[in-house]
Amino acid sequence: MADDPWQPPLILLAVDLVILTLRDAHLHVLLVERGVDPFLGVLALPGGFLRDEHEHIEAAARRELAEEAGLYDVHLESLGVYGEPGRDPRGRVVSVAYLAIAPRLPDPVAGTDAAHASWTPVDDALAHATKLAFDHRRILTDGVERARGKLEYTALATAFCAETFTISELQQVYEAVWGVQLDPRNFYRKVQGARGFIVADGPMRKTPNGRPARLFKAGPVHELNPPMTRP
Incomplete structure (x- = not known):
């Protein structure tokens, strides 16, 4: 059969x-x-x-x-x-x-x-x-x-900011997505170390605490090198 x-x-x-x-x-x-x-x-x-x-x-x-x-x-x-x-x-x-x-x-x-x-x-x-x-x-x-x-590996975070933004505003994006608190000095150092991630743009802006903050805009790169590794 x-x-x-x-x-x-x-x-x-x-x-x-x-x-x-x-x-x-x-x-x-x-x-x-x-x-x-x-x-x-x-x-x-x-x-x-x-x-x-x-x-x-x-x-x-x-x-x-x-x-x-x-x-x-x-x-x-x-x-x-x-x-x-x-x-x-x-x-x-x-x-x-x-x-x-x-x-x-x-x-x-x-x-x-x-x-x-x-x-x-x-x-x-x-x-x-x-x-x-x-x-x-x-x-x-x-x-x-x-x-x-x-x-971590792309410049996606800048898409969630305005056309110009401060480092603090960019940090808020990472903290919201990653769900962690980041050390401002360490974050600033990592952002500046990622070549082409952001570029300076425009005059200084006063922050809520009255201190001036430099403005940035999205840089030309799409993939970050070195990456913004999570803590």
């Missing part, structure tokens, strides 16, 4: 999005309140299933971001693939996760299967008392760690 012919397993493909921004000097993540089962009423990352076999994966991610939060034209980069059995009670679901780190993102507008969308401080989202749907705590943790790494 011949063996039964092999049949491919039924696997659904989805996308999830970790969208990070700075608001009020704190790192925030975009979360939606699920308006459908499973996990009805629970906070989750924006995302969903591919519409059909013809839809590109990144196109699905952008569609979900627009439908669930009303956000467009956000630069997405691949974060990882999550496919552990049992991660979704609806069946075997593999999710392709994307990451976006951008300044000055607008307030989200919920739609489709999201009852509510909002910016949530990352510390609150990852707190033990906060329940996240599916394995989104793990995906968010990975996304935050990627963001922290990007500040």
Whole structure:
């Protein structure tokens, strides 16, 4: 008797999005309140299933971001693939996760299967008392760690500052994303040692304590050498 012919397993493909921004000097993540089962009423990352076999994966991610939060034209980069059995009670679901780190993102507008969308401080989202749907705590943790790494090796931090900024304002970006307090003198030395990271620009500005502070703008480099290593 011949063996039964092999049949491919039924696997659904989805996308999830970790969208990070700075608001009020704190790192925030975009979360939606699920308006459908499973996990009805629970906070989750924006995302969903591919519409059909013809839809590109990144196109699905952008569609979900627009439908669930009303956000467009956000630069997405691949974060990882999550496919552990049992991660979704609806069946075997593999999710392709994307990451976006951008300044000055607008307030989200919920739609489709999201009852509510909002910016949530990352510390609150990852707190033990906060329940996240599916394995989104793990995906968010990975996304935050990627963001922290990007500040070490790239000039991304300057994108969260105004066109001109002080060293203190740049330090606030690093402290918000890394979640640590930095020594001002050590930070200044590292910033000045990263060639092409920032350049002096414009007159001195008075700080809240009345002392003048030199203004800088983003330099020409995109990758920092040496990197701004975390303490």
